[in-house]
Amino acid sequence: QCYGIRPRIQGFQSATGEIVPDPFYCKEQADHFYALFGEHAAGAREVIGWADSLTCSIETPEFIQEHHSALFRSYPKTARVECVDLYNEIGLRQRERLVVSGFNRGWEMWHLMLYKDLEAIALGNREYHDVAPGVRKKCLEDLLLKVSEPRWKIKLIVSDGIPEESAPYFDGLDDITCIDDRLHFRRDRTRTISYSTNPARVLRYRRVLGEFVSHANCRDMTSAQKLLEELIERVPETIK
Secondary structure, eight states: OOOOOOTTSOOOBOTTSEEOOOGGGHHHHHHHHHHHHHHHHTTOSEEEEEESSOOGGGSOHHHHHHHHHHHTTTSOHHHHHHHHHHHHHHHHHHHHHHHHHGGGOSSEEEEEEEHHHHHHHHHTOGGGGGSOHHHHHHHHHHHHHHHHOGGGOEEEEEESSOOGGGHHHHTTEEEEEEETTTEEEEEETTOOEEEEOOHHHHHHHHHHHHHHHHHOSBOSHHHHHHHHHHHHHHOOSSOO
């Protein structure tokens, strides 16, 4: 995803690793966070993350921009424009980094999602209602190509639910990501990112994500391809 944002609160970076930027202070906060991400991803083996949407790095440019517009459609105009522009800037940059690194990227990406969240993209549910069907379909087709090509090192893991014993760790969040045992970060539904390099905390969340993978009913390349093919077929021709 992009970066945390909580409207109408002046931006700051706390000593404990919480990012709470205001729309007009976001860029510096986002740049700091993604510099941290890049530092820990260098030489990593895998980046594994769960989210209730696709991460920008595996979306198409058109989907990134329409999705961000939809996310902030209810914001006042000035804040909406600022938020969308900044989210687009960071999201497109993250996608470009993945595309440029291509097959030479050292780490493998695991993207974990619930089926209902992936289905929402195909059917135009939730905020995706405001994303054109053709844009949604093209994004899923592009993801299918990347998941189908082992050299992209992208794995899509889909589950019908979250393991009961892990549920408290997901409560109130829309993103949990770990980079090896180096860094973990999570984003809550106020769009605040919290992160830690404490080994015990990183391993705790890495274990939680591992439990999600074990619980998932779609965790190999073949089943992921089949699922995406089925969802692509279900994308309607027009917005209802």
